[in-house]
Amino acid sequence: MPRLQISDKRKTRLAEKLGIAGLRVTEPRLALAHLLFRHGNRHVTAETLLDEALRAGLKVSQATVYNTLNQFQAAGLLRQVQVDQARSYFDTNIDAHHHFYVEDEARLIDIAADAVNVAKLPDSPAGYDVERVEVIIRLDKKAAKK
Amino acid sequence: MPRLQISDKRKTRLAEKLGIAGLRVTEPRLALAHLLFRHGNRHVTAETLLDEALRAGLKVSQATVYNTLNQFQAAGLLRQVQVDQARSYFDTNIDAHHHFYVEDEARLIDIAADAVNVAKLPDSPAGYDVERVEVIIRLDKKAAKK
DNA sequence: ATTTGTGCAAATCGTTTGCATCTGA
DNA sequence: TCAGATGCAAACGATTTGCACAAAT
Secondary structure, eight states: OOOOOOOHHHHHHHHHHHHHTTOOOOHHHHHHHHHHHSSSSOEEOHHHHHHHHHHTTOOOOHHHHHHHHHHHHHTTSSEEEOOOSSOOEEESOOSSEEEEEEGGGTEEEEEEGGGOEEEEOOOOOTTEEEEEEEEEEEEEEOOOOO | OOOOOOOHHHHHHHHHHHHHTTOOOOHHHHHHHHHHHSSSOOEEOHHHHHHHHHHTTOOOOHHHHHHHHHHHHHTTSSEEEOOOSSOOEEESOOSSEEEEEEGGGTEEEEEEGGGOEEEEOOOOOTTEEEEEEEEEEEEEEOOOOO
């Protein structure tokens, strides 16, 4: 029984998205999809998404948030970004692109694919295909000017 | 009371390495350092290193392996590589370089820095410095030829 | 002497799972 | 109707931590 208001038009659009991904259309999934996809590209963790959902008045369990994130990722609606041992980040931007990561703030920032040019790549070991090339630029807060 | 045999010459060399890094020279650290640094570049996890230590007859605890890996990393003797949510990898190669990662086999492979050419990098957000540029090439087992 | 390291076991934390119950097709 | 989804709480697995004891400086 979500307390979140979603227009019928939007519901239909999200339901379609879930359907195409091969996922059943359920209320928790619709609501989480709404939160995830309503405002451009985002980075969430299970924790931040659950918080957001609860604050929005949704009655979703932690388990459902985890399941949903994993299913969305398996279905290609989200991409997992591995920058921090402590927690999993999910990115609503599923196009090829890269990331800045500010460790001190646990903050991810997208980098458009064409802003990075990987000019030379080594051959992959025999028997293996490249699945994805990830560029992660780790950032530090700038030291005080001397 | 480690059962591992380390020559005095090697001990001295490792002790020096620890000393420079600002770490006290203790038997567990010497022994783990020996395992880590004796044969070129390696990738270990706490689990694989502990296994190796126990098989070598060392009496080290899990806690010490974790502590040692973290201290070595903080001291710059090891670099942490984050490719898998499940476990932390440590790389004895601390020079700038990149990685292949075979997810299905949880296997890391070094890529020499000069085998990758990142020709264009975006400006970092104002107030931040680039700490490190990481390129991770995720590999899949090649699909059967059709 | 005092600081730092070590081992052990318990604690922590993100994530997963088992199972009874509900829901969507 | 009934496979699949959800919630709850318990389980899990990697990592960390508290504390008593041992080793380094």
